[in-house]
Amino acid sequence: MxxxxxxxxxxxxxxxxxxxxxxxxxxxxxxxxxxxxxVVAETRWAREHALLDIAHALKISPVAADALIKCQVGDRIKAETEIARGKGIFPRTVTAPRDGRVVAVGGGQVLMEVGESKMQLRxxxxxxxxxxxxxxxxxxxxxxxxxxxxxxxxxxxxxxxxxxxxxxxxxxxxxxxxxxxxxxxxxxxxxxxxxxxxxxxxxxxxxxxxxxxxxxxxxxxxxxxxxxxxxxxxxxxxxxxxxxxxxxxxxxxxxxxxxxxxxxxxxxxxxxxxxLPTSSEPPLADDFRELAPGVQVRMLRPPAMGMVGSVVSIKPGLTTLPSGMRAPSAEVKLENDETVIVPLVNMEVVG
The missing domain is CATH 3.50.30.10 (Phosphohistidine domain)
Incomplete structure (x- = not known):
C-alpha cells in the first residue's frame, strides 16, 4: 500500500x-x-479602480466622446493629465484623478487602475x-x-x-x-x-x-x-x-x-x-512510500494521537475494532513499547 x-x-x-x-x-x-x-520575483497591481465617464462630463454622446479620448489601453498617466477635451470656445476637459494605468476605453468611458502596490517575492x-x-x-x-x-x-x-x-x-x-x-x-x-x-x-x-x-x-x-x-x-x-x-x-x-x-x-x-552544510547532495525527500513492516508511523487519532511507532505487520483483510467498525489495520509498536492495532487511516508514515 x-x-x-x-x-x-x-x-x-x-x-x-x-x-x-x-x-x-x-x-x-x-x-x-x-x-x-x-528577492526572486516581483509584481505590481492596483488597489483601486477609477471609472471616468467622459461622455457625461462633456455632455456628449458616447460615440462622440470616444473620438475625443486621448489615451489608449496600457498607457501609464500622471494625475491631472488631460484625458479628453471637448469642442468650442470654452471647452470642458477631463483629467486623470490620480497616477495610474488605463485598462479599458470605450462607450464614452475610461477605466483606470490607481493606487498601485508592489509585491516582492523572497x-x-x-x-x-x-x-x-x-x-x-x-x-x-x-x-x-x-x-x-x-x-x-x-x-x-x-x-x-x-x-x-x-x-x-x-x-x-x-x-x-x-x-x-x-x-x-x-x-x-x-x-x-x-x-x-x-x-x-x-x-x-x-x-x-x-x-x-x-x-x-x-x-x-x-x-x-x-x-x-x-x-x-x-x-x-x-x-x-x-x-x-x-x-x-x-x-x-x-x-x-x-x-x-x-x-x-x-x-x-x-x-x-x-x-545545513553538506559535502554531497542528500537524496530527495520521498512524497510517497510503501506502508510495510518496519516503517515508522505517527498516530493521527486518540488514544495514541501524536505518538510515533513502527509497523509490526499489516493485518490481512478487515479487522474488527473496539468500536465495532471493520477497517484495514496494522499492528504497531509504539515508542513506549506498547503494541496496538490501528486503522490505516489513523496513521501516517514519517521520515
Missing part, C-alpha cells in the same frame, strides 16, 4: 516552488545561489534556483533538515531558533518570554493562552513553532504578522518525539519557517527547513 509521507528528517534535499499570486517579473536566474531573504529558504517559471517565480533546491507541520497561518520568515520547551508536553507560559528573544523563532510547545500570541507580537518575534493550540486561538493566530506553525494538531497535543528531537538539537541555528496552508491536492505543507 502506497501512502503519503509526513517529513521529519535530519537531512534531505527539497525542491520548492516560490510563485507570485499574479503575473510579474522574475529577477532570479538559473543556478543562482539565493539566501532566504533574496526565496524563503537558502538554496539554488534550478528552474525559472516565466512571469511567475522560481523553483529552489536546498539541502538540510525538514519538519512538516499540520497547520500554518500563511506567513513566512527566517530567524534563529530559541527553545522554550523542557519536553514534548511543555505548555508555554507568557512569563517565559523576554526581550532577548526579539527577532527569534520560538519553539514553544502547547499554546493555551492568547497572551502568548500578543506577547510574541509585541517583542516582536519572527515566528512560532508550537506542538498544538486551543482551537479558540486559531483566529488570533491567523492575524499574527509572523508565521505560526503547529506540528501536531489542535487542543493539548504534545509534540511528537521525532520533531521535538530534531528541533531541540538545532537551537540557535538559522531556520526558514514557511507556515503556508496545508493543501492535500498540491501536497503543500507548513514546514520548518533547517539549512
Amino acid at each position: 502506497i501512502v503519503p509521507v509526513h517529513h521529519v528528517t535530519g537531512l534531505t534535499t527539497v525542491v520548492r516552488e516560490r510563485l507570485l499570486p499574479i503575473s510579474g517579473s522574475v529577477v532570479a536566474r538559473i543556478q543562482q545561489k539565493v539566501s532566504a531573504g533574496d 526565496a524563503g529558504l537558502p538554496g539554488t534556483v534550478v528552474e525559472v517559471i516565466p512571469e511567475r517565480g522560481v523553483v529552489i533546491q536546498a539541502s538540510g533538515g525538514l519538519v512538516q507541520g499540520v497547520w500554518g497561518n500563511g506567513r513566512i520568515d527566517t530567524g534563529l531558533l530559541v527553545n522554550l520547551m523542557d519536553g514534548p508536553e511543555t505548555v508555554l507560559a507568557p512569563g517565559r518570554l523576554d526581550v532577548s528573544m526579539r527577532g527569534s523563532i520560538i519553539l514553544g510547545g502547547i499554546i493555551k493562552s492568547p497572551e502568548i500570541l500578543q506577547a510574541l507580537a509585541e517583542l516582536p518575534a519572527r515566528g512560532l513553532i508550537a506542538s498544538s493550540m486551543l482551537p479558540a486561538l486559531l483566529p488570533k493566530a491567523r492575524e499574527m504578522k509572523f508565521p505560526v506553525l503547529l506540528t501536531d494538531g489542535f487542543g493539548s497535543v504534545p509534540m511528537n518525539s521525532l520533531a521535538y528531537k530534531l528541533l531541540s538539537t538545532n537551537i540557535k541555528r538559522e531556520l526558514s519557517l514557511n507556515a503556508e496552508n496545508y493543501d492535500r491536492y498540491s501536497g503543500a505543507h507548513p514546514e520548518v527547513f533547517i539549512p
Whole structure:
C-alpha cells in the first residue's frame, strides 16, 4: 500500500516552488545561489479602480466622446493629465484623478487602475534556483533538515531558533518570554493562552513553532504578522518525539519557517527547513512510500494521537475494532513499547 509521507528528517534535499499570486517579473536566474531573504520575483497591481465617464462630463454622446479620448489601453498617466477635451470656445476637459494605468476605453468611458502596490517575492529558504517559471517565480533546491507541520497561518520568515520547551508536553507560559528573544523563532510547545500570541507580537518575534493550540486561538493566530506553525494538531497535543528531537538539537541555528496552508491536492505543507552544510547532495525527500513492516508511523487519532511507532505487520483483510467498525489495520509498536492495532487511516508514515 502506497501512502503519503509526513517529513521529519535530519537531512534531505527539497525542491520548492516560490510563485507570485499574479503575473510579474522574475529577477532570479538559473543556478543562482539565493539566501532566504533574496528577492526572486516581483509584481505590481492596483488597489483601486477609477471609472471616468467622459461622455457625461462633456455632455456628449458616447460615440462622440470616444473620438475625443486621448489615451489608449496600457498607457501609464500622471494625475491631472488631460484625458479628453471637448469642442468650442470654452471647452470642458477631463483629467486623470490620480497616477495610474488605463485598462479599458470605450462607450464614452475610461477605466483606470490607481493606487498601485508592489509585491516582492523572497526565496524563503537558502538554496539554488534550478528552474525559472516565466512571469511567475522560481523553483529552489536546498539541502538540510525538514519538519512538516499540520497547520500554518500563511506567513513566512527566517530567524534563529530559541527553545522554550523542557519536553514534548511543555505548555508555554507568557512569563517565559523576554526581550532577548526579539527577532527569534520560538519553539514553544502547547499554546493555551492568547497572551502568548500578543506577547510574541509585541517583542516582536519572527515566528512560532508550537506542538498544538486551543482551537479558540486559531483566529488570533491567523492575524499574527509572523508565521505560526503547529506540528501536531489542535487542543493539548504534545509534540511528537521525532520533531521535538530534531528541533531541540538545532537551537540557535538559522531556520526558514514557511507556515503556508496545508493543501492535500498540491501536497503543500507548513514546514520548518533547517539549512545545513553538506559535502554531497542528500537524496530527495520521498512524497510517497510503501506502508510495510518496519516503517515508522505517527498516530493521527486518540488514544495514541501524536505518538510515533513502527509497523509490526499489516493485518490481512478487515479487522474488527473496539468500536465495532471493520477497517484495514496494522499492528504497531509504539515508542513506549506498547503494541496496538490501528486503522490505516489513523496513521501516517514519517521520515
